[in-house]
Every structure is written in C-alpha cells, then in structure tokens.
Amino acid sequence: MIELNGAAGEGGGQILRSALTLSVLTGQAFRIRDIRANRSKPGLMRQHLVAVQAAAEVCGAQAEGAHVGSLQLSFSPGAIRGGDYRFAIGTAGSCTLVLQTLVPALLFADRPSTVRVAGGTHNPMAPPAQFLQRAYARALADMGAAVGFELHRFGFYPAGGGAITAMVQPCGVLRPFEWMARGARVAAYAESFVAGISANVARRELDSVGAAMGWEGSQLRERGLPGEQGPGNALLITLEHEHVTEVFTAIGEKSIPSDAVARAVVKDVRRYLASEGAVGEHLADQLMLPMALAGGGRYTTASISLHARTNAQVIERFLPVRFEFGEQGGVHTCLVEAASAYKPPAQRSAVPVK
Numbered sequence: 001m002i003e004l005n006g007a008a009g010e011g012g013g014q015i016l017r018s019a020l021t022l023s024v025l026t027g028q029a030f031r032i033r034d035i036r037a038n039r040s041k042p043g044l045m046r047q048h049l050v051a052v053q054a055a056a057e058v059c060g061a062q063a064e065g066a067h068v069g070s071l072q073l074s075f076s077p078g079a080i081r082g083g084d085y086r087f088a089i090g091t092a093g094s095c096t097l098v099l100q101t102l103v104p105a106l107l108f109a110d111r112p113s114t115v116r117v118a119g120g121t122h123n124p125m126a127p128p129a130q131f132l133q134r135a136y137a138r139a140l141a142d143m144g145a146a147v148g149f150e151l152h153r154f155g156f157y158p159a160g161g162g163a164i165t166a167m168v169q170p171c172g173v174l175r176p177f178e179w180m181a182r183g184a185r186v187a188a189y190a191e192s193f194v195a196g197i198s199a200n201v202a203r204r205e206l207d208s209v210g211a212a213m214g215w216e217g218s219q220l221r222e223r224g225l226p227g228e229q230g231p232g233n234a235l236l237i238t239l240e241h242e243h244v245t246e247v248f249t250a251i252g253e254k255s256i257p258s259d260a261v262a263r264a265v266v267k268d269v270r271r272y273l274a275s276e277g278a279v280g281e282h283l284a285d286q287l288m289l290p291m292a293l294a295g296g297g298r299y300t301t302a303s304i305s306l307h308a309r310t311n312a313q314v315i316e317r318f319l320p321v322r323f324e325f326g327e328q329g330g331v332h333t334c335l336v337e338a339a340s341a342y343k344p345p346a347q348r349s350a351v352p353v354k
C-alpha cells in the first residue's frame with residue numbers, strides 16, 4: 001500500500017489524480033490523507049470525486065472515503081478495461097481534469113475507449129477543451145498515442161452543463177520524445193468565445209489582443225455560441241509551432257473588464273515567447289506522467305512550477321523512474337529516466353514495485 005500526503009508540496013488535486021492513474025496502471029493500491037488540506041474548500045470536491053469514481057469504474061476498484069469533502073481515500077485497483085464510459089460531474093467542475101486522469105490509463109487498455117464527461121469545459125485553473133485538443137493530444141501523438149477530444153457543448157462556471165468526449169486507442173507502449181525547442185511559428189490566433197452575453201465583449205477582447213500582439217484579420221476570431229451554453233466567456237490564444245502547440249486562456253468574469261481579460265492572456269503569451277523554453281507552464285506538468293510511462297523524455301520550459309515538482313514526487317512513488325530538473329541560461333529542463341517503458345500486465349513479467 002502506497003501512503004501519500006495530499007498536502008505535500010503544492011498540495012492540489014493533482015496528487016490524487018496522478019495517484020489514481022498510476023494505481024490503475026501499476027495495480028498498486030494507495031491511501032492518501034489530508035487531500036487538498038490547505039485549500040479554502042479542503043478535501044474531495046465534485047471534480048475530484050468523479051475522477052475517483054471514474055478511475056474505479058474503468059478497473060473495478062474498491063474505494064473507501066469517496067465522498068465530497070473527504071480528506072482521506074483508500075483505493076485498491078482491479079484490472080483496467082477499455083469500453084464506452086460516461087460520467088457527470090454535476091457541477092461546473094472541470095471535465096478536462098477528469099479526462100486527464102483516465103486517458104493515460106486507457107492507452108493501455110485491452111481495446112479502444114470513449115469517455116464522455118459532463119460538467120465545466122472552460123474553467124479557471126484547468127485546461128480548456130481546446131488545450132486538450134491542440135496541445136495535449138499533439139504531445140501524446142509525439143509519443144505514439146492516438147487520442148482525440150470532441151467538445152460537444154461549452155460549460156462555464158457556475159452552470160456547467162458542458163460535455164467533452166475523449167476517444168482513446170490503445171498504444172501498446174509509449175515512446176520517449178524530446179521537446180527541446182518549439183521551432184518555427186506555423187500559426188497564431190486569438191479566439192473569443194461568448195455565450196449568452198453581448199458580442200461586444202468578444203470584440204473588445206480581440207481588439208485589445210490585436211493591439212498588443214500586432215494581429216489583425218483572421219488572427220482575431222469571434223466565436224458566438226448558442227445562448228443556452230452560457231452565460232460565459234473564454235479568451236484563448238493558440239500558438240502553433242513546428243514542434244509544439246500551446247493554448248493560453250483567460251476566463252471572462254462579470255466583474256472583470258474585457259481589457260483586463262485580454263491583458264491577462266497576453267501576459268502569459270509574452271512570458272512564453274520571451275523564453276527559449278519549448279513548452280509552457282501547464283503542458284510542462286501535464287507531460288510528466290506520459291513521459292514517465294514512456295520510460296524517458298525531456299523538455300525545456302521557462303520555469304518548473306512547484307506543481308510540476310510535486311507531480312514528479314508522486315509519479316516516482318508508483319513507477320521506477322527518476323525526474324531531474326536543470327537550468328541553463330534561464331531555460332529550465334525536465335528529464336525523466338527509466339530502465340524501460342511501462343508495459344501493461346499481460347506484456348510484463350512483474351508489476352514494477354518501488
């Protein structure tokens with residue numbers, strides 16, 4: 001039984017999600033205490049609970065302590081089964097974070113899977129659906145994984161009501177990959193999605209982005225959505241480079257002027273472009289688990305977050321891998337080393353136990 005402290009390091013829901021994915025894959029049970037203990041609403045929130053329930057369903061696990069507000073959880077996994085799954089968060093909690101818990105596990109299932117999750121699709125502090133479609137799926141494809149994401153309907157806080165489906169093909173084994181430079185620019189554009197609020201919001205946000213970035217015409221895309229998918233607003237900037245695609249996001253709120261929403265996303269884009277790092281802050285922490293499964297990999301980024309370091313520590317508890325972080329000339333590197341790539345139980349002689 002692996003014992004985890006849910007308040008260690010950055011102390012967020014990621015500790016739980018990485019543990020769930022790796023428990024399903026390695027067959028190792030775990031117990032976690034002090035889940036999100038330092039957060040203003042500690043313990044399991046709906047999004048985390050659905051991640052637990054979803055992970056349990058895909059492998060027939062036993063879970064104790066799986067209820068909203070719970071600070072402790074025990075999880076004993078069974079064998080993973082591919083198939084067609086549906087989960088509903090029931091609030092605007094993030095669908096994408098639930099999907100990121102299941103997708104790496106289902107890559108090693110016995111057959112293809114689809115997973116439809118209903119809830120929030122464009123939340124602050126979580127990847128928006130387009131991040132999964134453009135940035136995350138592309139990086140997984142670099143490692144040999146065929147994963148697609150379909151956004152059926154937007155879901156914004158507080159109503160939720162959005163839905164995304166992940167389509168996952170078993171990959172057999174992931175291959176190590178290196179993202180050391182982003183390469184030449186292929187495309188750059190901003191999109192403002194508005195649902196149930198004035199189209200002027202989108203226009204003002206895009207005008208501000210255009211002025212700040214020197215962009216015009218088709219680089220500034222107004223995306224009006226059916227009113228019943230709102231009210232809500234998300235401003236996204238996508239940068240497609242030769243080797244990496246990044247998506248930067250700001251979620252509009254009633255109390256925040258359009259100009260401030262635009263400034264927030266432009267600041268993140270400028271920070272990324274000012275660095276030689278290939279991947280942005282969020283992709284950096286999301287690549288770590290698949291890289292560990294691939295048994296190797298490396299990337300450069302502007303800085304390594306506490307979130308990423310905490311994630312590395314959790315991954316190292318489940319897999320015989322070692323993360324190393326370095327820095328040269330202001331560019332940070334994350335390297336993962338392992339004797340071999342992860343293989344599902346049918347292909348390996350023994351479950352890797354640390």
Ligand SMILES: Nc1ncnc2c1ncn2[C@@H]1O[C@H](COP(=O)(O)OP(=O)(O)OP(=O)(O)O)[C@@H](O)[C@H]1O
Pocket residue numbers: 011012013014015036039097124125126127128131247248249281282283285286
């Ligand atoms: N704008 C964004 N674009 C892409 N990914 C994002 C963005 N904002 C946050 N993320 C990702 O969402 C994940 C959030 O993890 P985190 O543990 O903070 O979430 P949580 O479960 O909501 O936890 P908590 O509320 O405990 O902090 C991280 O992988 C982070 O990189």
